[in-house]
Amino acid sequence: MLINTVILFLRDALPIFVLLSLLRVYVGTPWIQLSLGFAVGILLAAVVVLNQHIISQWAFGAGYELLKSLTLICAYLMSAWLVINNRSGAFWLAGVVVAIFVVPRSAEFSVFVVGFWFQKDALIPIVLGTTLGLGICISVAILLDVVLGGVKRLYLVRLSFSLFIAGQVANVVLLLQQIDWLADPGPLWNMSAFVSDESEYGHLLKVLIGYEAAPSSYYLSTLFFALLLPFVSRAIRLSSQRHKISNLENQT
Numbered sequence: 001m002l003i004n005t006v007i008l009f010l011r012d013a014l015p016i017f018v019l020l021s022l023l024r025v026y027v028g029t030p031w032i033q034l035s036l037g038f039a040v041g042i043l044l045a046a047v048v049v050l051n052q053h054i055i056s057q058w059a060f061g062a063g064y065e066l067l068k069s070l071t072l073i074c075a076y077l078m079s080a081w082l083v084i085n086n087r088s089g090a091f092w093l094a095g096v097v098v099a100i101f102v103v104p105r106s107a108e109f110s111v112f113v114v115g116f117w118f119q120k121d122a123l124i125p126i127v128l129g130t131t132l133g134l135g136i137c138i139s140v141a142i143l144l145d146v147v148l149g150g151v152k153r154l155y156l157v158r159l160s161f162s163l164f165i166a167g168q169v170a171n172v173v174l175l176l177q178q179i180d181w182l183a184d185p186g187p188l189w190n191m192s193a194f195v196s197d198e199s200e201y202g203h204l205l206k207v208l209i210g211y212e213a214a215p216s217s218y219y220l221s222t223l224f225f226a227l228l229l230p231f232v233s234r235a236i237r238l239s240s241q242r243h244k245i246s247n248l249e250n251q252t
Contacts, residue, residue, distance in 0.1 A: 005129025010203035012109040017141040037095030041102025062179035068104040076169035083230035166226035167210020187214035
């Protein structure tokens with residue numbers, strides 16, 4: 001039970017903490033906007049949990065997976081917009097990203113924790129696991145904040161943020177494969193002998209860079225496309241701006 005609780009924190013809570021740190025460093029979002037976004041996300045997650053039996057029946061039993069996929073895609077698109085436009089002052093948009101991202105993560109987390117809570121002799125392991133898991137999440141978030149906050153080159157922070165959001169939205173492929181909306185072509189390789197998906201390092205790498213021990217071609221294609229899209233769009237935007245400035249200078 002102790003290990004299961006820690007794994008729950010690494011799988012569902014750690015991505016939220018990482019997102020908060022990345023948005024604070026990259027966008028410069030004050031904690032008040034991040035906290036408000038988190039609170040709104042928790043409220044929306046409570047609505048999802050209370051209506052889970054209804055949501056799960058949508059689309060012939062695929063409702064919850066589709067809802068989670070939709071939230072991941074929306075959070076990715078808004079985050080990509082921040083990368084493309086480099087809007088360091090888009091604080092409220094960052095708060096909206098947090099709210100949307102928190103919904104599926106906290107909903108899953110609460111369902112599993114409540115399920116464990118009513119098991120016999122589960123209180124002490126859950127409390128210890130919660131303390132340990134929360135400590136890990138906070139430590140990783142602070143470490144990211146300190147390390148990335150001290151980076152002089154903004155493009156490294158931008159790359160870290162882009163890699164994180166790409167790894168998160170790539171999970172849509174796995175969700176669609178779970179409900180048979182997308183075929184599974186099989187893994188290209190298997191690195192479980194080195195770093196298993198279920199290990200602590202596997203969960204950490206999964207959160208930070210979208211690591212999969214046995215990724216399929218669909219998963220990798222989605223990951224790389226989601227990573228490159230903001231940078232390509234950003235390059236096009238900057239090139240267009242330079243072209244306009246050059247034309248104005250030539251006219252004068």
